Amino acid sequence: MSAQQGAGLAAGVAPGHEAPAAECLNLYRFPALYDTLKAPDDEDISAVRGLMRRFVGDGPWSILDPACGPGNWLKPFAAEASRLAGNDNCLEMVEYTRANTGAYTVLGDMFELGFDEPFDVILEASGVSSLLPDMATLARWVRSFRPHLSSRGVVILLVNFEVPLPARLPATLWQTPWRPVPGGSARIRYELMGVEPALRTQHIRRTVETRGGNWPARIVESYDLRIWRPEDLRELQELPGFSLQACLDAARPENLHAAPAGERLLLFRPT
Ligand SMILES: C[S@@+](CC[C@H](N)C(=O)[O-])C[C@H]1O[C@@H](n2cnc3c(N)ncnc32)[C@H](O)[C@@H]1O
Numbered sequence: 471m472s473a474q475q476g477a478g479l480a481a482g483v484a485p486g487h488e489a490p491a492a493e494c495l496n497l498y499r500f501p502a503l504y505d506t507l508k509a510p511d512d513e514d515i516s517a518v519r520g521l522m523r524r525f526v527g528d529g530p531w532s533i534l535d536p537a538c539g540p541g542n543w544l545k546p547f548a549a550e551a552s553r554l555a556g557n558d559n560c561l562e563m564v565e566y567t568r569a570n571t572g573a574y575t576v577l578g579d580m581f582e583l584g585f586d587e588p589f590d591v592i593l594e595a596s597g598v599s600s601l602l603p604d605m606a607t608l609a610r611w612v613r614s615f616r617p618h619l620s621s622r623g624v625v626i627l628l629v630n631f632e633v634p635l636p637a638r639l640p641a642t643l644w645q646t647p648w649r650p651v652p653g654g655s656a657r658i659r660y661e662l663m664g665v666e667p668a669l670r671t672q673h674i675r676r677t678v679e680t681r682g683g684n685w686p687a688r689i690v691e692s693y694d695l696r697i698w699r700p701e702d703l704r705e706l707q708e709l710p711g712f713s714l715q716a717c718l719d720a721a722r723p724e725n726l727h728a729a730p731a732g733e734r735l736l737l738f739r740p741t
Pocket of ligand 1: 498535536537538539540541542543557558559560563578579580581594595596598601
């Protein structure tokens, strides 16, 4: 039994809903760090809000993040939501989101959601889809949301499509300056260490450094991300039971059919 399973009931797991066996990545054990370092920017938030207004209708909206982390994508919509909910398989994230966003949170696997009432928006906008191994699993994940959608409900997911690789590896993909965190400061860096074209994966190293506060001085972890290809978008356009209505670049939100290259917000409506 994992630590999460052992502590599952204390986290408020819905009755009959088994806590998952997954182990959290180390950074996920420090939700306040992740929260500060990965807060979404205004451009991304307003792109998601624009999609919700256009495809769901006027707020307030009931919103669920199926892999909510520290609630980074729930908090921005707290004032516009009729109901906020989060699910995550990491106990620390579940507890943090509950305490900091007021969302109803559940410890559970994102493929086995345990909510009784449906949602207007199922939103995962930080790229959890890249943790999935293949298209069949991504399609199964989207289909699993169907019973949790209201009559006007939609699914909004951030999907990472391939872009040309940097000339040399390792290469820094993204980093923050030092940012204040409780008791001190922290920064985060993502590096692309290598690629596995046959598996369509990228090896990523994530480094968090902290100064002051009661944090580990460094959290370094490596993991693989699946990078999706343009032909994957075509498959998603034919997903049974759903219609793909938008492929959006947050920097150009007026174009609902952006090319599948880089980070894209996909919006699915059940048919
Ligand atoms: C990158 S964070 C994203 C958090 C959040 N969606 C956001 O936008 O801030 C990924 C989260 O997914 C959770 N996660 C990964 N696999 C999961 C699964 N199978 N079921 C539930 N949560 C999962 C992790 O514990 C982590 O908190």
